[in-house]
Amino acid sequence: MSDRKKLKIAFVSNNAWSIYNFRIDIIKMLIADGHEILIITPNHAIVEKVLALGCSHIAIDFDNKVINPFTDLKFLMNLKRLYKKVNPDLIFHYVAKPNIYGTIAAHRNGIPSVAIITGLGFAFSRKNLLYFIIKQLYRFSLNGAKEVLFLNNEDALLFVRERIVPLHKINVLPGEGINTAYFHPPAVRKKNPTFQFLMSCRMLKSKGVEIFVEASRLLKLKEYVFESVVLGFFEENHPDSIAPSKVQQWQSQGLINFLGFKEDVRPFLANADVFVFPSYYNEGVPRSLLEAASMELPIITTNNTGCRDVVEDGVNGFLCHTQDPFDLAKKMEEMLLLKEQDLKQMGHKGREKVVSRFGMDKVIHEYRRIISLI
Structure with missing residues (x-):
């Protein structure tokens, strides 16, 4: 040089x-x-x-x-x-x-x-x-x-x-x-005793956190056994911010397991079965989706600007309607019912897309x- x-x-x-x-x-x-x-x-x-x-x-x-x-x-x-x-x-x-x-x-x-x-x-x-x-x-x-x-x-x-x-x-x-060598899938993905959906984002309404919570509630009414994990941090004074007390309420109701901000999300991506990001925010290309896809996680996200750049519906995940907990719950249910090999194939396709394009x-x-x- x-x-x-x-x-x-x-x-x-x-x-x-x-x-x-x-x-x-x-x-x-x-x-x-x-x-x-x-x-x-x-x-x-x-x-x-x-x-x-x-x-x-x-x-x-x-x-x-x-x-x-x-x-x-x-x-x-x-x-x-x-x-x-x-x-x-x-x-x-x-x-x-x-x-x-x-x-x-x-x-x-x-x-x-x-x-x-x-x-x-x-x-x-x-x-x-x-x-x-x-x-x-x-x-x-x-x-x-x-x-x-x-x-x-x-x-x-x-x-x-x-x-x-x-x-x-x-x-x-x-x-x-995205550094695909850093965000690399685990050599062996451990099978969770309980199916786990993971969401990682800023704690803003427009990121779809409430939609995820309501979709989880709808699925639990159907007596599915799964865990909804949320990673993220609160933004004080942001007009779209979710109150910490609201998140605590969801936690106490057993709707989500909120783990707060994590500097290194890779262990949590490695442990999850599906990544969920029902954003209706004006995204660029969400970094969280690139990280999840690079680590071979199937994804559910919205048919929203930036999000649909990462996920091809039915190939490396599912696209759902924006601000629609019923459609998100439907897509989460479809993921729960997929065979393990089909989930793996979605994950492989997601990493291929990230490596080739992002x-x-x-x-x-x-x-x-x-x-x-x-």
């Missing part, structure tokens, strides 16, 4: 955990290529692991969930000053506020930047005032980006149709990639392509 130009590259996001969890392989590749990597996020315990990779870190404070013109203007000015001071050669922005205000700050400092739209999220869930504000902010800011990357074609098409971003600036990544090497190729243009 000695003939390749060495750059100072910044990654800017709303939390260090997502940078470490989703982009660690990209960062390792860039460091191996000789680039200097700067992470700009709020402080988090996992920052120590980011630093151990050989990156540097600068802490910034902002709330990605609330739009306040005064705090947002302050965030923009802080980024503008910071970018001028550290003067990176290229900046990758993730999530809404860095994509909007970070792109403006980079453009005004003459620094090339790339906006990565990992999903349209809560703001695009309904056409209300928030939607129109965010759309106008994106339209104004993303004009200054070198490229705008999406994780699925549907989100990219929406931005083109709404004239938010010109087509020539857009490219679509194969999700955020492997990390394909995402790394796109990052290197962008860097080569600087």
Whole structure:
């Protein structure tokens, strides 16, 4: 790599955990290529692991969930000053506020930047005032980006149709990639004494947690014996957040086994029989689905943007209707009634799909392509 130009590259996001969890392989590749990597996020315990990779870190404070013109203007000015001071050669922005205000700050400092739209999220869930504000902010800011990357074609098409971003600036990544060597199926998958459905997500209503609970209730009324396990963490002050007391109530009723946040989900994926993700959130390509499929789990998910990119109905899992616990219960019942060999075959097909379409090497190729243009 000695003939390749060495750059100072910044990654800017709303939390260090997502940078470490989703982009660690990209960062390792860039460091191996000789680039200097700067992470700009709020402080988090996992920052120590980011630093151990050989990156540097600068802490910034902002709330990605609330739009306040005064705090947002302050965030923009802080980024503008910071970018001028550290003067990176290229900046990758993730999530809404860095994509909007970070792109403006980079453009005004003459620094090339790339906006990565990992999903349209809560703001695009309904056409209300928030939607129109965010759309106008994106339209104004993303004009200054070198490229705008999406994780699925549907989100990219929406931005083109709404004239938010010109087509020539857009490219679509194969999700955020998955390290299929790290998320590898166990050599021998132990057979559970009780059939286990597993869900892993942020504890938001639109991720379909309540739908999963109600579907489990419906199946238990039919006297099926199974366990519904949920992994996840709560997001304080998020308008779509589920109250911890509600989850405790479901737990006490025996509807789910809530295990909280787990830094390493692989042991739980290895122990489950089927992965369930009934999301009606505006997903990019859900990382949880890629992890589950890579570990050869059959999947039940919704016929929803991003989700249907990972699951082919009847091949590596089932697609169900959004916000429909009855249809989800039907698909869970079908999984319960499948022969063990059929479940294994679905799992094999899922891993084949992830390896061929969503492997990390394909995402790394796109990052290197962008860097080569600087």
